[in-house]
Amino acid sequence: MDSVSPATSNIVSIAKIFTKIIRFRRKTTSNTTADFGPDQDHEIHKLKPSKSIDDFPQAIPIFEDEKVKKEENCHNKESMESLLANIFTSISAIKASYAQLQVAQSPYDPETIQSSDQCVVTELKHLSELKRAYFKNQFGPPPPPPLAAQVQEQRNLIRTYKITSNKLESEIRCKGSEITALQAQLLESDRQNRALESRLHPGNPLSSLDGLHLSELDPSHFLAMVRHTVRSIRSFVKLMVGEMESAGWDLDSAASSIQSDVCNKPGHRIFAFESFICQRLFSDFHNRNFGLSLLEERATWESRQFFDEFTELKSAKMKHFLQTQKGRSSGFGKFCRTKYLTLVHPKMEASFFGDLDQRGLVSSGRGFPQSDFFAGFVEVARRVWLLHCLFFSFGREMEGSIFQVKRGWRFSEVYMESVMEVDAGDRPPVVGFTVMPGFRVGRTVIQCKVYISGLTENGRS
Incomplete structure (x- = not known):
């Protein structure tokens, strides 16, 4: 760019010359009807520039004959218009080359920079030649007219x-x-x-997720929903254990039949029942349709559809919702019907209520029972359903997974959380069974809850 600097000093002189040319042109056109205004700008560009500097008159002679004076004025006008056209052409070329030079700075293009710089230098030389042609003609600057000012x-x-x-x-x-x-x-x-x-x-545990938008969704919201689901599962297990005690069940034998590793202590057998509930409710959780043919249309749903259903059912009153035709035929209604028949065995229901009327009503599809036990089941099913909807609301770019730990695996604090207090002894803890599955959403891992085999201390996470 050093070659541009010496020539740039000529621009100030050219600007002064250009002012004198404008003033001279106003003088030469003051006696005619032609006006060199905005309406005639396009005519200026139609004129062809002089072929050489010699075409400009060397002096302005004084003629006594009026006809000769008019011809000389006309010749001077054409020369000025040609000079102006050349100046405007050179200036526009400089502007274009300078803009191109700026663009070529990033990304750096040395060839374009060199060619643009050369073009600027060439046009500045051309303007210098026009300046010398003007000095040879020695036009005087007339005062500008008021209207132009x-x-x-x-x-x-x-x-x-x-x-x-x-x-x-x-x-x-x-x-x-x-x-x-x-x-x-x-x-x-x-x-x-x-x-x-x-x-x-605490009566409205899902209020923390009110006003949530899909664009604001992040793994922390999913973690909050997981915690709500865990609390609901524990509440339902307590309700179920209460029905078992009323029916005269042997809770230790029932817990051992589910998980043989559980110790025969009241504080431990509850984990076996929680594990049983989670296994039934979270079965095929990783499928968009929960692996149910009744929900086949959900297999092609997008994240927006899952989030809209999450928003709708989060604040809905299940007792009234499931009594409507919309609720009975909805995806959640079909989910409740299927999971209840899977979770509650006919012998269990008969021992709890003395008959199978609730099971018959659910399997018929005509409606749902109004009992407290079924209301407790509906609430835990709703939490799992909402968690499933939120799980697939993240879209495929943050596709998640659900996992559990098999019996005998070594305990890991990264992927597991013990429902008991872990005593760090000489032997590393070993997993007895998974109580609550874990999840991965994007890069966020939500630990699964496990029961450590061989522990005898009571406690909860």
């Missing part, structure tokens, strides 16, 4: 208004960005308030 003044005002307008628009955009940031902070504050409210009022 007014037009130029209005143009300057318009330019000022445009600059002010652009500044105000930039400030508006900055204010808009601030408003958007404040709105995001407000939403975050609302979520924190809902979380605190849910801790103060």
Whole structure:
């Protein structure tokens, strides 16, 4: 770029010359009806420039004959218009070359930079030649007419208004960005308030997920839903154990028949029942349709459809929802019907209620029972269903998985959480069975809950 700097100093002189040319042109056209204004700009570009510098007159002679003077003025006018056309052409070429040079800086293109620089130098040399041609003619600068000065003044005002307008628009955009940031902070504050409210009022545990949008979804929301589901499973297990005790069941034998590793202590057998509930409810959780032919249409659902169903059922009242035709024929209604028949054995129901009326009503598809036991089951089924909907709301770019640990595996704090207190002894802990499965969403791992084999201390996670 060093070759441009010596020639650039000529631009100031050329600007002064250009002002003198404009003034001279106004003088030469003051006695005619032609006006070198915006309406005639296109005519200037139609004129061809002079073939050589010698075409310009060397001097302005004084003629006594009026006809000769008019011819000389006409010749001078054509020469000026040719000179102006050449100047405008060179200036536009410089602007284009300079713009191209700026673009070639990033990414760096040395060949384009060199060619653009050479073009600028060439055009500056051309302008220098036009300047020498002007000095040979020695035109005097006449004063500008008032109308032209007014037009130029209005143009300057318009330019000022445009600059002010652009500044105000930039400030508006900055204010808009601030408003958007404040709105995001407000939403975050609302979520924190809902979380605190849910801790103060545990009767509405899902309130922390109110107002959630698909674009805001992240693994922390899924983790919150997992915790709600775990609490619901434990509540249902307590309800089921209460029915077993009322029916005279041997709870130790029932727990041992489910998981032989569980110790014969009241605080331990509850984990075997939780494991049994999770195995039934989370079966085929990794499939979009839960592996059920009745839900085959869900196999092609997108993340938006799963999230919309999560939003709809999260705040719905299940007692009224399942009594409607929409609720009975919905995907959740079919899920409840199938899982209840899988989870509650006919002998279990007969021992609890003395008959199979609830099972018959569920299997017929005409409706659902109104008992407290079935209401407890519906609530835990709803939590698992909502967790499933949220699981597939992340889309395929954050595709997740569900996992459990087999009996005899070594305990790992990365993927497992013990439901008992682990005593770090000489022998590493060994897994007896999985109580609650674990999940992976994107890069986030939610630990599965396991029962450590051989522990005798009571405790919960």
